[in-house]
Amino acid sequence: MNKTETYQYLTEHGVGYEVTEHQAVYNMAELDSVGLPYPEADAKNLFVRDDKKRNYYLITVRGDKRVDLKEFRKARGLRPLTFASAEDLMEIMGLIPGAVTPLGLLNDRENRVKLYIDSAFGDGLIGVHPNDNTATVWMKATDLVRLIREHGNDVESFVIG
DSSP: OOHHHHHHHHHHTTOOOEEEEOSOOOSHHHHHTTOOSOGGGBEEEEEEEETTSOOEEEEEEETTOOOOHHHHHHHHTOOOEEEOOHHHHHHHHOOOTTOOOGGGGGGOTTOOEEEEEEGGGTTSEEEEOSSSTTEEEEEEHHHHHHHHHHHTOOEEEEOOO
């Protein structure tokens, strides 16, 4: 699902959203220079896998937060975690590094990836890429969670420091 198809999908599923088009960004530092309208709602996404390459997770947190993968996995009883490869990212979610987004889970045909979303988003706004790093889509976090669950991926809210 590309950017245009993602917008169409959101509309078809009754999700209200706003789009901010911008230059391609590949990390949070570059995103800071874009001048987004809701920087407090921007999401950082970490695509990780366990050490056996059996389980994949997308960890979505507010952009200003850090995730300690050792602490994260211990708190959830998971195997050791490492960042998934660019090949895994393309194969599972059809995305390139820098365009990682929960909306990429809509491309996860086998529902292999579990989404962990920062509870700080609550029912407020969240800003994520529309499967392309040249835009940010702003929507209610609850709508995003609903879409991912309806697609069939597991979603768990968590608290991070």
